[in-house]
Amino acid sequence: STKPNDLESFWMPFTSNRDFKQNPRLFVEAEGMHYITADGRRVLDGTSGLWCSNAGHRRKPIVDAIKKQAEVLDFAPAFQMGHPLSFEFASRLTQMIEGFDHVFFTNSGSESVDTALKIALAYQRARGQGTRTRLIGRERGYHGVGFGGISVGGIVGNRKQFGTLLNGVDHMRHTHDMEHNAYTKGEPDWGAHLADDLERIVALHDASTIAAVIVEPVAGSTGVLIPPKGYLQRLRDICDKHGILLIFDEVITGFGRLGTPFGSDYFGVKPDIFTTAKGITNATVPMGAVFCRDGIYDAFMDAPEGAIELFHGYTYSGHPLACAAGLATIDLYRDEGLFERAAELAPYWEDAMHSLKGSNHVIDIRNLGMVGAIELEGIAGKPTARAMDAFKQCYDKGLLVRTTGDIIALSPPLIVEKGQIDFIADTIGDVLRTLH
Ligand code: PMP
Numbered sequence: 001s002t003k004p005n006d007l008e009s010f011w012m013p014f015t016s017n018r019d020f021k022q023n024p025r026l027f028v029e030a031e032g033m034h035y036i037t038a039d040g041r042r043v044l045d046g047t048s049g050l051w052c053s054n055a056g057h058r059r060k061p062i063v064d065a066i067k068k069q070a071e072v073l074d075f076a077p078a079f080q081m082g083h084p085l086s087f088e089f090a091s092r093l094t095q096m097i098e099g100f101d102h103v104f105f106t107n108s109g110s111e112s113v114d115t116a117l118k119i120a121l122a123y124q125r126a127r128g129q130g131t132r133t134r135l136i137g138r139e140r141g142y143h144g145v146g147f148g149g150i151s152v153g154g155i156v157g158n159r160k161q162f163g164t165l166l167n168g169v170d171h172m173r174h175t176h177d178m179e180h181n182a183y184t185k186g187e188p189d190w191g192a193h194l195a196d197d198l199e200r201i202v203a204l205h206d207a208s209t210i211a212a213v214i215v216e217p218v219a220g221s222t223g224v225l226i227p228p229k230g231y232l233q234r235l236r237d238i239c240d241k242h243g244i245l246l247i248f249d250e251v252i253t254g255f256g257r258l259g260t261p262f263g264s265d266y267f268g269v270k271p272d273i274f275t276t277a278k279g280i281t282n283a284t285v286p287m288g289a290v291f292c293r294d295g296i297y298d299a300f301m302d303a304p305e306g307a308i309e310l311f312h313g314y315t316y317s318g319h320p321l322a323c324a325a326g327l328a329t330i331d332l333y334r335d336e337g338l339f340e341r342a343a344e345l346a347p348y349w350e351d352a353m354h355s356l357k358g359s360n361h362v363i364d365i366r367n368l369g370m371v372g373a374i375e376l377e378g379i380a381g382k383p384t385a386r387a388m389d390a391f392k393q394c395y396d397k398g399l400l401v402r403t404t405g406d407i408i409a410l411s412p413p414l415i416v417e418k419g420q421i422d423f424i425a426d427t428i429g430d431v432l433r434t435l436h
Pocket of ligand 1: 111113145216221250
């Protein structure tokens with residue numbers, strides 16, 4: 001069974017406390033590259049928690065910063081007042097990327113996505129384009145679990161479960177919709193061709209009704225779907241041509257995962273707005289931030305005529321502990337050169353991933369930066385069963401991987417050593433050899 005309460009494949013938010021001690025996979029401690037289980041085993045973290053502990057676990061400078069802040073100021077209201085760390089952190093974040101003059105603090109990726117969509121709609125209205133209310137996402141995109149994120153998200157089951165969500169949402173084809181490796185077979189314009197699917201949607205409606213397009217630079221949690229060359233640039237060009245805002249959801253690709261500060265740096269394509277979370281505090285204190293291109297944020301703060309007050313924000317936006325953790329995190333990324341380290345390790349990672357080519361059941365291997373995916377042939381009528389089996393066997397051998405559908409997804413902390421990369425590949429290789 002894959003029901004969320006099943007102790008074997010359980011999903012913590014849905015699990016009642018009753019039986020928790022029988023769960024075979026409880027983490028009670030973490031350190032660097034490892035989790036330590038309730039029964040005292042060390043498990044190598046091949047997934048940075050949930051693509052978030054980019055600098056590894058329980059890093060001292062971050063722990064110290066959180067402790068220090070907790071002893072001084074536990075909370076400050078985010079409206080009408082503030083505290084210095086939130087301004088300092090916002091300013092440091094905007095210095096990490098040129099052309100973005102504001103960040104808006106949230107507490108998660110889902111909140112960042114909803115905020116980004118709202119900023120896009122508000123910006124269009126403020127510049128006299130109030131008819132632009134449609135939003136465009138992409139199939140197999142994942143944008144969290146808020147109503148906005150589900151609506152633009154590409155997980156059909158999530159959309160169906162709740163019926164019609166936001167009005168006027170369309171979905172582009174995902175980047176693996178057609179023969180996804182065709183561009184490597186000598187079709188240099190493949191990416192641009194795929195992005196032209198946006199033109200199909202624009203033609204269905206009218207450009208003057210479309211506010212924004214949202215995509216992950218690399219779709220992460222639906223299986224590491226890497227866009228073909230030219231894809232993101234063509235999306236950018238089409239958006240510019242039609243006055244549509246381009247939003248990147250960088251909740252996974254932000255903070256070094258691809259060997260650059262952000263995914264936009266890796267691909268050399270700038271969005272108008274982008275979301276972050278996860279790695280922003282190295283997953284210590286929950287936080288997210290939405291980055292706005294110069295000039296966009298001001299429009300967001302421009303109240304419609306007749307409005308008595310304008311409001312968007314969360315109680316915990318810019319929480320002192322999160323800001324302290326965030327500042328220590330970006331210092332650590334910088335001091336240890338972790339983004340550069342990720343770029344340097346990427347070729348070794350690529351070789352390790354591709355050493356699994358030809359293994360039992362493997363139908364595709366994908367990698368980029370320090371992300372990887374091993375796609376397994378599914379068992380007819382039992383989607384996810386084979387990958388779940390692989391997950392359990394890896395876990396028993398001391399390796400934590402993530403599965404999504406029949407895909408094993410990997411994103412180790414950027415402090416990973418080459419020997420540990422070998423261990424990841426060898427362990428998965430061993431598991432695949434005997435996997436039914
Ligand atoms: N967007 C993307 C691209 C994500 O990968 C995720 C989480 N995996 C989210 C949004 C949602 O983030 P959260 O779970 O923090 O709400």
